Amino acid sequence: MIFDTHAHYDDDAFDEDRERLLSDMTNHGIETIVNIGASLQSCQQTMALLNSYDFIYGAIGVHPSDTDELTEEGMAWLQEQLSHPKVLAVGEIGLDYHYDDTDKDVQKKWFRAQIEMARDAKLPMVIHSRDAMADTMEIMKECKAEEVGGVIHCFSYGAQTAKTYVDMGFYIGVGGVLTFQNGKKLKQVVAELPLEAIVLETDAPYLSPEPNRGKRNSSLNLPYVVAEIAKIKDISEQEVIEITNQNARKLYRM
Numbered sequence: 001m002i003f004d005t006h007a008h009y010d011d012d013a014f015d016e017d018r019e020r021l022l023s024d025m026t027n028h029g030i031e032t033i034v035n036i037g038a039s040l041q042s043c044q045q046t047m048a049l050l051n052s053y054d055f056i057y058g059a060i061g062v063h064p065s066d067t068d069e070l071t072e073e074g075m076a077w078l079q080e081q082l083s084h085p086k087v088l089a090v091g092e093i094g095l096d097y098h099y100d101d102t103d104k105d106v107q108k109k110w111f112r113a114q115i116e117m118a119r120d121a122k123l124p125m126v127i128h129s130r131d132a133m134a135d136t137m138e139i140m141k142e143c144k145a146e147e148v149g150g151v152i153h154c155f156s157y158g159a160q161t162a163k164t165y166v167d168m169g170f171y172i173g174v175g176g177v178l179t180f181q182n183g184k185k186l187k188q189v190v191a192e193l194p195l196e197a198i199v200l201e202t203d204a205p206y207l208s209p210e211p212n213r214g215k216r217n218s219s220l221n222l223p224y225v226v227a228e229i230a231k232i233k234d235i236s237e238q239e240v241i242e243i244t245n246q247n248a249r250k251l252y253r254m
């Protein structure tokens with residue numbers, strides 16, 4: 001069955017039908033979902049979700065674009081959540097230079113602090129990196145991120161960078177972008193990497209794959225991503241589902 005390594009079911013986009021949608025997931029072949037925190041509030045909501053649904057787990061951390069709100073108190077609260085047995089990772093954390101509404105030095109400070117937190121807790125990390133390839137790699141090396149590993153979510157760089165991350169003990173998160181007309185770079189990454197390095201993710205409610213691009217995304221759309229990986233690698237969809245599920249379990253140490 002399918003393992004969705006990255007979703008945001010706390011998002012307002014699911015307020016109207018969250019319970020109906022989630023309670024039906026396993027009937028549609030979705031076995032496990034990791035809900036990913038992005039702000040302190042979404043981390044609180046993530047804790048509520050993982051306490052309400054057997055098949056939902058969580059990652060706790062603050063997204064680079066939300067680091068303005070972080071304080072030492074906030075960090076202490078995050079750290080406390082990490083001892084919950086269903087919190088599997090620290091994330092999503094990283095750098096995002098696409099929008100310039102959050103100061104780069106603020107982003108870097110809390111990226112470093114959250115890598116430290118992951119290393120102290122011996123938990124893998126979920127990395128968000130957009131238009132910030134060099135700085136992300138530099139900080140991850142400086143802070144010895146490879147000691148705990150994790151996943152580079154919504155991977156948007158080239159195959160060479162992907163291979164470097166795989167060598168550092170990171171998985172590569174692949175989602176809806178793979179099905180886009182302009183997804184050539186990611187197709188190349190998937191073609192060049194072994195399937196053992198790839199995990200499935202939605203980033204729901206964002207990044208819905210074709211043919212549902214632009215609509216609200218959910219884990220129910222992952223079969224479109226599976227089909228695209230199977231096509232690129234010339235293997236069966238079942239193999240893609242099974243191997244990426246095993247990869248996700250290794251990533252999150254389940």
Ligand code: NI
Nearest residue numbers: 006036092203
């Ligand atoms: Ni995300």
